[in-house]
Amino acid sequence: xxxxxxxxxxxxxxxxxxxxxxxxxxxxxxxxxxxxxxxxxxxxxxxxxxxxxxxxxxxxxxxxxxxxxxxxxxxxxxxxxxxxxxxxxxxxxxxxxxxxxxxxxxxxxxxxxxxxxxxxxxxxxxxxxxxxxxxxxxxxxxxxxxxxxxxxxxxxxxxxxxxxxxxxxxxxxxxxxxxxxxxxxxxxxxxxxxxxxxxxxxxxxxxxxxxxxxxxxxxxxxxxxxxxxxxxxxxxxxxxxxxxxxxxxxxxxxxxxxxxxxxxxxxxxxxxxxxxxxxxxxxxxxxxxxxxxxxxxxxxxxxxxxxxxxxxxx
Amino acid sequence: xxxxxxxxxxxxxxxxxxxxxxxxxxxxxxxxxxxxxxxxxxxxxxxxxxxxxxxxxxxxxxxxxxxxxxxxxxxxxxxxxxxxxxxxxxxxxxxxxxxxxxxxxxxxxxxxxxxxxxxxxxxxxxxxxxxxxxxxxxxxxxxxxxxxxxxxxxxxxxxxxxxxxxxxxxxxxxxxxxxxxxxxxxxxxxxxxxxxxxxxxxxxxxxxxxxxxxxxxxxxxxxxxxxxxxxxxxxxxxxxxxxxxxxxxxxxxxxxxxxxxxxxxxxxxxxxxxxxxxxxxxxxxxxxxxxxxxxxxxxxxxxxxxxxxxxxxxxxxxxxxxxxxxxxxxxxxxxxxxxxxxxxxxxx
Numbered sequence: 001x002x003x004x005x006x007x008x009x010x011x012x013x014x015x016x017x018x019x020x021x022x023x024x025x026x027x028x029x030x031x032x033x034x035x036x037x038x039x040x041x042x043x044x045x046x047x048x049x050x051x052x053x054x055x056x057x058x059x060x061x062x063x064x065x066x067x068x069x070x071x072x073x074x075x076x077x078x079x080x081x082x083x084x085x086x087x088x089x090x091x092x093x094x095x096x097x098x099x100x101x102x103x104x105x106x107x108x109x110x111x112x113x114x115x116x117x118x119x120x121x122x123x124x125x126x127x128x129x130x131x132x133x134x135x136x137x138x139x140x141x142x143x144x145x146x147x148x149x150x151x152x153x154x155x156x157x158x159x160x161x162x163x164x165x166x167x168x169x170x171x172x173x174x175x176x177x178x179x180x181x182x183x184x185x186x187x188x189x190x191x192x193x194x195x196x197x198x199x200x201x202x203x204x205x206x207x208x209x210x211x212x213x214x215x216x217x218x219x220x221x222x223x224x225x226x227x228x229x230x231x232x233x234x235x236x237x238x239x240x241x242x243x244x245x246x247x248x249x250x251x252x253x254x255x256x257x258x259x260x261x262x263x264x265x266x267x268x269x270x271x272x273x274x275x276x277x278x279x280x281x282x283x284x285x286x287x288x289x290x291x292x293x294x295x296x297x298x299x300x301x302x303x304x305x306x307x308x309x310x311x312x313x314x
Numbered sequence: 315x316x317x318x319x320x321x322x323x324x325x326x327x328x329x330x331x332x333x334x335x336x337x338x339x340x341x342x343x344x345x346x347x348x349x350x351x352x353x354x355x356x357x358x359x360x361x362x363x364x365x366x367x368x369x370x371x372x373x374x375x376x377x378x379x380x381x382x383x384x385x386x387x388x389x390x391x392x393x394x395x396x397x398x399x400x401x402x403x404x405x406x407x408x409x410x411x412x413x414x415x416x417x418x419x420x421x422x423x424x425x426x427x428x429x430x431x432x433x434x435x436x437x438x439x440x441x442x443x444x445x446x447x448x449x450x451x452x453x454x455x456x457x458x459x460x461x462x463x464x465x466x467x468x469x470x471x472x473x474x475x476x477x478x479x480x481x482x483x484x485x486x487x488x489x490x491x492x493x494x495x496x497x498x499x500x501x502x503x504x505x506x507x508x509x510x511x512x513x514x515x516x517x518x519x520x521x522x523x524x525x526x527x528x529x530x531x532x533x534x535x536x537x538x539x540x541x542x543x544x545x546x547x548x549x550x551x552x553x554x555x556x557x558x559x560x561x562x563x564x565x566x567x568x569x570x571x572x573x574x575x576x577x578x579x580x581x582x583x584x585x586x587x588x589x590x591x592x593x594x595x596x597x598x599x600x601x602x603x604x605x606x607x608x609x610x611x612x613x614x615x616x617x618x619x620x621x622x623x624x625x626x627x628x629x630x631x632x633x634x635x636x637x638x639x640x641x642x643x644x645x646x647x648x649x650x651x652x653x654x655x656x657x658x659x660x661x662x
Binding site for chain 2: 054056057058059060063064117118119120121123124127128139155156158162165166169170171172173176200201209239242243246247250294295
């Protein structure tokens with residue numbers, strides 16, 4: 001295989017596929033890694049991003065979105081409410097129970113002591129056991145479920161008991177000197193948003209994404225003959241242009257009409273000039289060029305312009 | 315421009331969709347309920363399906379299909395990866411965690427704990443020194459000058475303690491008070507031990523501080539109570555659970571020291587890799603120490619303060635001490651053949 005240029009330019013688009021493809025090709029030339037799957041370390045000049053790219057043993061690259069401090073704080077606050085809310089309810093039950101039994105049968109003081117012992121056990125569980133149990137069994141605590149987060153290893157696998165224990169024991173260090181300050185600093189310095197516990201356990205917290213049903217963009221209304229007349233038969237957009245246009249068209253519904261035209265005006269110039277094709281409506285121009293570029297060389301390409309059809313048959 | 319796949323996106327989706335949905339379903343099932351929830355034939359499908367989806371992802375990326383499709387395949391690949399490579403050989407559940415699944419019990423905490431302790435014997439010895447030397451020194455100094463104890467432990471706490479031990483155990487401790495104290499000991503002592511480990515990440519300094527400070531405080535309490543003439547009583551009280559409780563604090567402190575040392579002297583690894591390797595190696599010690607402390611709390615709550623005779627307590631306590639030492643020294647030892655059969659380069 002001819003090695004492609006090793007210099008990696010990262011696309012400005014929504015998702016740098018081209019960069020990732022290039023990176024995985026780089027690795028093909030490098031000496032084989034000993035491990036089977038590995039997180040890919042971003043090159044030093046890569047943009048600061050919140051994406052963890054993982055190369056699988058099958059030599060494809062997939063990505064996880066890393067969760068930042070704000071979202072993790074939200075999860076933590078929810079967990080605190082769950083824990084200490086539960087503790088408060090338990091405490092209330094113990095007090096009421098001790099009072100009720102004490103007035104009925106006597107010996108309320110003994111019951112109360114038993115209850116306080118139980119509460120102390122619960123306090124311990126809340127501080128040290130809660131996180132470990134949920135993260136071992138489910139990969140996420142209730143707070144993380146609410147915030148849409150999950151803990152995985154840096155190789156994208158579910159975490160086990162040892163990882164859950166390590167990352168949650170180290171909370172004691174992360175929480176120093178107060179309010180998880182050290183953990184926050186560690187996250188800020190780490191390229192993967194890892195606090196000390198994550199660093200030791202080799203884990204990351206990712207954002208759980210729900211797959212959407214793929215909905216290809218549809219050119220609507222269908223192209224009129226006069227629009228197709230001047231449209232070149234082959235349009236070649238590079239990956240960045242294509243990604244930018246796709247993002248633009250997918251966001252169209254959320255943009256105002258004026259803003260939409262304004263954005264289209266900004267990018268239509270160079271692309272239209274390259275192909276000598278420009279309709280009065282710049283959004284429509286981009287849509288047609290994009291459609292053509294996407295289907296150039298594909299079985300479902302737009303019907304060629306009528307003039308070309310005539311030329312071909314005659 | 316590179317060549318583009320001639321297969322149009324809708325045709326591609328139509329052809330492959332059934333496989334994607336099947337893998338999605340299987341991966342979900344695996345994550346939620348584990349491998350036992352799937353029939354053998356289904357389980358065998360996961361690998362091939364995952365490989366096909368990996369291929370689909372690569373294809374979709376190079377064929378410049380739409381972002382949602384690439385995203386969906388990316389997530390499916392991630393799910394399949396987690397489901398397939400997340401499968402662990404060990405059985406789930408408490409039994410698996412404690413005893414492992416291998417015939418020799420490898421992989422379970424019961425065996426992994428003493429093995430890890432022996433692997434880090436140096437750190438454990440240092441932790442024991444950091445704990446017991448201040449303890450003995452503190453006790454000796456306080457015996458000579460009881461007021462010195464007030465500099466370490468507040469007077470308001472020491473005086474009632476001394477009075478408590480002066481009374482002896484003839485009154486015993488009721489079951490409810492035992493439960494209260496056991497809860498307190500679990501929360502307090504296990505918390506201390508776990509923190510003692512965790513703060514070892516700062517080059518071992520946190521663990522060293524906790525060890526020295528706790529040793530000194532316990533020594534001061536000992537010395538002060540002994541100076542008031544109740545030395546026999548406190549010794550009787552402590553001996554029952556002492557080997558478990560003090561031993562566990564030393565062990566988790568030692569694990570913290572090992573963790574800290576892995577950053578200070580990482581050897582031929584990077585500091586992060588060294589930290590991760592040692593963290594994984596010593597986590598069994600912390601788990602074992604936590605179990606020891608919970609046992610100690612039960613003994614301390616229900617046995618040590620009870621009105622059982624002093625001689626019985628001392629005999630049982632001594633026996634427990636020997637048991638703890640024997641467990642740490644002997645359990646999980648490998649036979650000579652197992653050691654020799656170990657592949658080259660693996661740490662002993």
